[in-house]
Amino acid sequence: MMRGLILAVVVAALSVASAQAQEFNIVIRNNAFEPQEIRVPAGKRVSIYVSNEDASAEEFESPALKVEKVIPGKSKGLVRVGPLAPGRYEFFGEFHPNTAKGVVIAE
Amino acid sequence: MFGALIIVFREVIEAGLIIGIVLAATRGVSGRGRWVSAGVFAGVLGAGIVALFAEAIANAFKGAGQELFNAGVLGVAVAMLMWHAAWMSRHGREMAVELATVGAAVIAGKRPMTALAIVVALAVLREGAEVVLFLYGILAAGTSSGSLFLGGALGVAVGAAFTALTYYGLVSIPTRHIFTVTTVLIALLAAGMAAQAAQYLDAAGVINVLSGQLWDSSPWLPQDGIVGRVLHALIGYTDRPTELQLITYLATLAAMTALTRLATPARTAHARAA
DSSP states (O other): OHHHHHHHHHHHHHHHHHHHOEEEEEEEETTEEESSEEEEOTTSOEEEEEEEOSSSOEEEEETTTTEEEEEOTTEEEEEEEOOOOSEEEEEEETTSTTTOEEEEEEO | OHHHHHHHHHHHHHHHHHHHHHHHHTTTOTTHHHHHHHHHHHHHHHHHHHHHTHHHHHHHHHHTHHHHHHHHHHHHHHHHHHHHHHHIIIIIHHHHHHTTTTOHHHHHTTOOHHHHHHHHHHHHHHHHHHHHHHHHHHHHHOTTOHHHHHHHHHHHHHHHHHHHHHHHHHHTSOHHHHHHHHHHHHHHHHHHHHHHHHHHHHHHTSOOSSOOBOOOOTTTSOTTSHHHHHHHHHHOOOSSOBHHHHHHHHHHHHHHHHHHHTTHHHHHHHHHHO
């Protein structure tokens, strides 16, 4: 019963969070992000869907955004960030750090 | 090849440190090699399974599955370290009093290895899954993957060497201090893991309070550099911590300290009785 209760709370919290969050999309193609720059509203929670079209996995990482998330090949991952203060937040693909680079600009 | 080596090494630093600390803390325990090996083996096996189901895990709970999974794994590891600390305070300290002259080897001989083996397994599982996905990606991408794969394998080997370095560094500490040093290290490990778990819960959207950033020390000591990574694994260093992370960190550290000291009166009584 306790597990069911926790599950219900988690699902409820997630629904509330996802209902409020604005959505953005980034694609990983040839070990690079497209677009490399996205502009998001400051002070709000934001959902970024990262679709990895490559066969190889990528780790979407950003100490600035406090995100570390593995996106397996040919799949999609959801990254939740914010609320962010206005500014530039760099992110990179840890598995291809030379080519996979991008920045989130909160304004 | 060198790039792949660095990437894999960065991933295995944390597990490597944890294994080194556990080995140093359990020096003299009979059969600890088997326990730690079993932990590593279970972790590698688990990493393969997690990697296999990575997509399903990621998509669970409205896309927050990976974050919740990581938070859960870290949470269990923290619980195991707390159990270990509580056990040590009840049994280890009283033995330390009685057997001070015999030394740490005998005290360590009674450590609950199950808890520490699980901690090792979970550390290997969490980071191993990322390594497996990375290496699998190289294979999946096909062309000219040989040298990349070799680099990845060498990265694991360098990680193992790092474990050995941690271990020999710790065991070179004089025997009468090693008990205290490993106890403190394990408390800091637990606090760092708990703070990381809190951040995963925030990223999952479960906790959305106290997410303000306290400071930014990334220009001086970036968390994604090698030194930052080591400190992150060792003491939970975070270059841009949130309020929630700091509070969780301090609360866990306080809990670990309390658990370690709880048995002090019992220890004194026992020592007197003996």
